[in-house]
Amino acid sequence: MTAPAARTYRALPLGELLxxxxxxxxxxxxxxxxxxxxxxxxxxxxxxxxxSRADWGExxxxxxxxxxxxxxxxxxxxxxxxxxxxxxxLLGTAESGGKDEPLRDALAQAAGIPLEIAEAAVDxxxxxxxxxxxxxxxxxxxxxxxxxxxxxxxxxxxxxxxxNLGTSSSDERVARAxxxxxxxxxxxQRARHTLD
Numbered sequence: 001m002t003a004p005a006a007r008t009y010r011a012l013p014l015g016e017l018l019x020x021x022x023x024x025x026x027x028x029x030x031x032x033x034x035x036x037x038x039x040x041x042x043x044x045x046x047x048x049x050x051x052s053r054a055d056w057g058e059x060x061x062x063x064x065x066x067x068x069x070x071x072x073x074x075x076x077x078x079x080x081x082x083x084x085x086x087x088x089x090l091l092g093t094a095e096s097g098g099k100d101e102p103l104r105d106a107l108a109q110a111a112g113i114p115l116e117i118a119e120a121a122v123d124x125x126x127x128x129x130x131x132x133x134x135x136x137x138x139x140x141x142x143x144x145x146x147x148x149x150x151x152x153x154x155x156x157x158x159x160x161x162x163x164n165l166g167t168s169s170s171d172e173r174v175a176r177a178x179x180x181x182x183x184x185x186x187x188x189q190r191a192r193h194t195l196d
Contacts, residue, residue, distance in 0.1 A: 008078055009028045009032065009081070026084070026088065027084060029080070029081065029084055030156055031077075031080035031114050031117065031156075031160050032077045032078075032081050034114070034153040034156040035076040035080060037149050037152060037153045038076075038120060038121050038149070038150055039070060041121075041124050041125075041128065041145075041146040041150040041153065042069045042070045042146070044128070045066040045127050045143060046063050047142065048135050048139045048146070049062035049063035049066055049131050052134070052136040055136060058134065062130065062134075062135070066127060069120060069123055069127070073124075076113060080113045083106070083109045083110040083112075086106045087164070090102050090103040107164050107165065107166075108165070110160075110164045111161045111164035111165045111173060112173075114156075114157035114160035114161045114164070114177070115157065117154075118158055118161070118177050118180040118181060118184070121150045121151070121153040121154035121157065122150075122183045122184050124146065124147075125146075125151055125183075125184040125191070126183075126187045128146040128147035128188075129143075129147055129187045129191040129194075132144050132147065132190075132191040132194040133190075140194055141195065143194075144188075144194065147187055147190075148188050150187070151184040151185050151188035154180055154183075154185075155185075157181075161173055161174060161176075161177035162174050162177065162178075
């Protein structure tokens with residue numbers, strides 16, 4: 001007998017997705033939410049850039065960059081759920097006397113995807129800052145909000161990297177995640193300054 005297919009969340013209506021997020025099940029979880037938040041942030045950047053085409057010569061390029069980021073981010077949410085499920089499954093095996101190496105590999109994979117989320121978050125926050133500075137002033141708050149959402153996604157992802165790697169601050173991936181979160185914060189602050 002084959003195991004049932006793992007549930008995917010992407011096609012769910014928003015109300016159902018929110019119910020899944022708040023259910024007692026551990027998935028879709030924080031990594032999924034960080035990736036979806038980042039997708040929304042990139043969407044806001046794309047929208048703001050598209051609206052800015054009349055007054056900003058580089059708006060088309062910024063919108064294209066945001067669309068490329070959306071494509072890059074889109075699979076991360078479901079990939080994160082899959083990696084988390086695998087790590088949790090192996091954790092149960094390890095606790096019952098299974099081998100540690102597959103678990104270490106699964107936890108590394110479970111940390112790798114949040115690291116990708118944090119990397120993409122820096123790109124979204126940085127692009128949002130540019131759009132906030134140069135885009136349509138009427139939608140500046142949307143671009144700033146996108147930068148803040150990207151910062152939150154980066155910080156959440158960095159936390160997941162730390163936890164999945166056992167909070168070992170000596171691991172270069174933990175240091176990288178922290179640096180990425182700091183870069184996202186700097187970009188978000190730059191965007192916020194456009195509202196001063």
